[in-house]
Amino acid sequence: xxxxxxxxxxxxxxxxxxxxxxxxxxxxxxxxxxxxxxxxxxxxxxxxxxxxxxxxxxxxxxxxxxxxxxxxxxxxxxxxxxxxxxxxxxxxxxxxxxxxxxxxxxxxxxxxxxxxxxxxxxxxxxxxxxxxxxxxxxxxxxxxxxxxxxxxxxxxxxxxxxxxxxxxxxxxxxxxxxxxxxxxxxxxxxxxxxxxxxxxxxxxxxxxxxxxxxxxxxxxxxxxxxxxxxxxxxxxxxxxxxxxxxxxxxxxxxxxxxxxxxxxxxxxxxxxxxx
Amino acid sequence: xxxxxxxxxxxxxxxxxxxxxxxxxxxxxxxxxxxxxxxxxxxxxxxxxxxxxxxxxxxxxxxxxxxxxxxxxxxxxxxxxxxxxxxxxxxxxxxxxxxxxxxxxxxxxxxxxxxxxxxxxxxxxxxxxxxxxxxxxxxxxxxxxxxxxxxxxxxxxxxxxxxxxxxxxxxxxxxxxxxxxxxxxxxxxxxxxxxxxxxxxxx
Numbered sequence: 184x185x186x187x188x189x190x191x192x193x194x195x196x197x198x199x200x201x202x203x204x205x206x207x208x209x210x211x212x213x214x215x216x217x218x219x220x221x222x223x224x225x226x227x228x229x230x231x232x233x234x235x236x237x238x239x240x241x242x243x244x245x246x247x248x249x250x251x252x253x254x255x256x257x258x259x260x261x262x263x264x265x266x267x268x269x270x271x272x273x274x275x276x277x278x279x280x281x282x283x284x285x286x287x288x289x290x291x292x293x294x295x296x297x298x299x300x301x302x303x304x305x306x307x308x309x310x311x312x313x314x315x316x317x318x319x320x321x322x323x324x325x326x327x328x329x330x331x332x333x334x335x336x337x338x339x340x341x342x343x344x345x346x347x348x349x350x351x352x353x354x355x356x357x358x359x360x361x362x363x364x365x366x367x368x369x370x371x372x373x374x375x376x377x378x379x380x381x382x383x384x385x386x387x388x389x390x391x392x393x394x395x396x397x398x399x400x401x402x403x404x405x406x407x408x409x410x411x412x413x414x415x416x417x418x419x420x421x422x423x424x425x426x427x428x429x430x431x432x433x434x435x436x437x438x439x440x441x442x443x444x445x446x447x448x449x450x451x452x453x454x455x456x457x458x
Numbered sequence: 459x460x461x462x463x464x465x466x467x468x469x470x471x472x473x474x475x476x477x478x479x480x481x482x483x484x485x486x487x488x489x490x491x492x493x494x495x496x497x498x499x500x501x502x503x504x505x506x507x508x509x510x511x512x513x514x515x516x517x518x519x520x521x522x523x524x525x526x527x528x529x530x531x532x533x534x535x536x537x538x539x540x541x542x543x544x545x546x547x548x549x550x551x552x553x554x555x556x557x558x559x560x561x562x563x564x565x566x567x568x569x570x571x572x573x574x575x576x577x578x579x580x581x582x583x584x585x586x587x588x589x590x591x592x593x594x595x596x597x598x599x600x601x602x603x604x605x606x607x608x609x610x611x612x613x614x615x616x617x618x619x620x621x622x623x624x625x626x627x628x629x630x631x632x633x634x635x636x637x638x639x640x641x642x643x644x645x646x647x648x649x650x651x652x653x654x655x656x657x658x659x660x661x
Binding site: 235236237238239240241242244245246248249250286290293346347349422425426428429432435436437438439442443446447450451453454455 | 527530531534535536560563564566567582583595596597598606617622623624625627628629630631632633634635636637649650
């Protein structure tokens, strides 16, 4: 009786494997993974919902994966302030701006801002030893400066397929093993954490779009705080105009907006550091 | 020897018939999903009411989602085990409606962006991930569909979707875990019922 059972199971296994091994580029890992999951067959072939233990491992215990948040009082307050700021100031201005300026022009403005942040991306790609990406970034800067009218267009991506490699100091610090630190909601900028806030300060220092140390660094565009604010405002409104409606959807989607933003930010940053 | 080969034949026949007609095989994940996604994008371009388009989109995508598992995972198995079966049933119904509505809402933002298919890669613990990219105005978003071998019968179903590195199931887990610290499960059900977006009959 038992031998027959085993025989039947063996047939089922070989049957499923005939499908398994025809597929997938990474054959070795895929098939080995398949056969290990097939073992479960013996103990759960009658429930409609599969054994969730391995899924629980994937997602982790919520009490342990919860984001470290000692400043939740302040953070909730600031999330609220930012929400009001977005709803009453940024969104209406960006909507009006989008009605005046065609999308193509706004994308070009956005390209220009990305273009000017090249030093930040290059520095952080290099700091993480991403040599190929650093080379591509440099190539992008040269190509887009010459053939993209000084960065208004992105022929490096559209014609050559060289993607932008966003890296910032927060990611670099994460790459070197610095943990997230407590979650912090920054005014206007929104979700961050201690590590990324430190990173932001560092990036801002070398950013051409911020006047810090403008006397010594000749590539700085703004020369004083007034010009800093002006440039930052234009960027904020322009960027918002390219993402209209997205925040409202997130708000609608979230059962608890604060927890949603906090968790989504943390997941996204960890993913970016991993890449 | 003859009996063995007979048995084998019988078994193969049985196995073929036991597979549901919509079963998604491992090697079909990419072409079938590509087909479905393109179909959804085509529906979006149709000049029909949102309800009609929404129904058509949901009909296209329904067979590849393991909704029951998603509901359970969103709540975490621990919480799931602590509630009554009536609560489980209602939660699943409300949660699935919410997921579908959220998917349809997101499609509203779609504006002819290009979808790039990056192939199916092995993922955690024998599971698979279909990786796609949507080229947006500002940046390229990664959208990954995570599949598991449902009931291990070779029918691959989606149990999670990652948008730009954010797992939908994980965000729900964290939100529910947080909410459960302050509220009872019934209060959460009430909240879900209240912003019940799809027009399902309230029973």
